[in-house]
Amino acid sequence: MEKKWWERLFGKKLIRCDTVNNSNGFELIPVNEVLQNTNIIGIYFSFANINLQSDEVIRKLRDLYDRLKNESCSEGKKLEVIQVVMWAHNDNYGDFESSHRESLQGLPWFAMPYSEIVLKTRLSRRYRIKSGVPTLVLLDREGATISISAQERLIEDPSGTSFPWRPRPVDEVLKDVVLQPGGTYFSDHKNYTEDTQYRDLPPSIRGFYFSANWCPPCRAFTPQLTEAYHMIKKKDPGFEIIFVSSDRSAESYRAYTETMPWLTIPFQQTAVRAELAELYGIRGIPTLLLLDNNGHIITRNARTELADDPLAQNFPWKPKPVNILTDRFLSSLHDYPAIVLFVDGEDTEVQFAETVLAPIAENYYKTHNISLSCASEGYFLDSEDDSFLQFFVGIDNELSDILRDLIGLDDVIPLLVALDLPNTRYAIMEYGLEITNGTVEDFVTKLQKNELNYVNMSDERVEAICNFFF
Incomplete structure (x- = not known):
């Protein structure tokens, strides 16, 4: 249809x-x-x-x-x-x-x-x-x-003169803005010039940091981001962060930016700061998003990525076809079916699980015309199928234990599960069958053909799972 x-x-x-x-x-x-x-x-x-x-x-x-x-x-x-x-x-x-x-x-x-x-x-x-x-x-x-x-x-614009109010791209928003240096910017940027604009930055990954001095989580995150910024600059000298303030006064803005090693949008550029927040749909602070060379969003959740990867070893945290199942994926798990391979938490087991799942996941996204960047944002409208499928590795930790107990899964590993929480059901790969690329691919094929033997969850389990997620 x-x-x-x-x-x-x-x-x-x-x-x-x-x-x-x-x-x-x-x-x-x-x-x-x-x-x-x-x-x-x-x-x-x-x-x-x-x-x-x-x-x-x-x-x-x-x-x-x-x-x-x-x-x-x-x-x-x-x-x-x-x-x-x-x-x-x-x-x-x-x-x-x-x-x-x-x-x-x-x-x-x-x-x-x-x-x-x-x-x-x-x-x-x-x-x-x-x-x-x-x-x-x-x-x-x-x-x-x-x-x-x-x-x-x-x-x-109540008369709709500019309806539908399509947002301007970031380079247009910042076209006439002279960026200001943070208080410690000069220590890392010896060649800084006073009229630096967005278009003058070297072609590389750029971060926009939406934050404010009055926000306690922001003040806690800024020192962590500063450390990561210095680490990333050593690997990618062209990387730059631009601070977009939500401070309520110029004094608060100045106090907050004293220790910042990156560039900032001037506080007096109120309309520009508001337009950037609207352009990227900023709903809360602190938020760190990353753009690629072409201005496309790599991730809106760089703050969470940095918390999971404090040494920034996986920077710039591009979307992956297979993810470790952590708390931040619980909402999407509740919204869309998923293939979950539960394994021991040992590095070799995690690597094995990713190796088994990755080619099947990549082929699925390619076949259904789903880009990973869209998938990471939860935008699956280009899919040819009504159901978007996710791929996760569930490591042996408290989250996996709670989830398995709520669903009613046996405490064995490795265990491959088709988890369809939106339809309150699940299916398990046949016990004793070796988990390989071939058997996993066959399992996913059966899922798409609706040939799996699903187990329907009881109302009590569904209620418990909903309470867990929300």
Whole structure:
């Protein structure tokens, strides 16, 4: 079916909001029918029990929607909106489903049904939605992200003069910005000139460090990043970091940058700093992201990568087809099926597991037209199949022990498992069968053909697993 990604994101049917009434009545429309002739798709994340900011955003969004509704383009309607009603942690409602209906009544667009809780949770993680903050995400007709915080542009440009507010590339954002040196920058950069701009930096990997002096985790991470910066510079002299401040005063900014050995965006460049945060969808600090020579994102999670690799031996932490199963992959494990090979924690066993899994994983991604960079971000819309498959090595540690116990897996190693948590089931490779490239490939082939003997998990186990993940 054409446009399978629509159903992967939103489910098969959407509520037509102008049909919602107090007696629990509403009309459901197939998602393909709603979106088949749409150029721009807006996902509006609202919060049913927090209305302080939502009122202004929804009013301006409704005005824009009505204005664009009758505007046609060569390929169909300009904008369609799908509302995703979420709940913040503080609960003012006793009946969630009733408040869901109240949130949608009288609106001119569509919404995901209340029952699509799992899909809505995936969407909120995918676009890094902050609890209580109304957010407008814009996608193009192929599902590619245009903006993950368009509500800010909507407030600035309510008439939609520049709609859909496509972000400028980083070199355009920084075109006229003179970068400032951190307090210890000169010790490593003897040839610094006072008018250094982004385009003057040598062609190499560049890091953008979003941080602030008022943020305790930021102050704790900055010394670690400083050490890593010096180590990386020895291996890659062209590497540079640019600090993007979230400080609330110039004094705080100056105090924080006194010990920084890299370049910074001047504090007075408020609009530039805000545009960079919007461009890269920064939802929290500290955040360190890395770009390659062409300005493409290598990783948004360089902070986590550095925590796992403090000597930066694997810098620049490019996406891998097979990953060690750690806490940071738990969310994706809950969202998509995975092949997990549980082994002893010895280096030789881990190397064996990666050697066995890697060629099968690489072939899978190639066959299904999935780039590793997209996979690392959780963006699988180019996949030809409805199910994205991940590949992990589960080493013998506390996390693996807890996960195996919750699922009900035998305590044996090595153990190859097809773990399909989204569908609450799992399948194990036949005991006694040697784990080789050939047997693993055969196992994955059977998974794709739906020929594995799955075991369905009990409701008690599913509840325990959900509590573990969330």
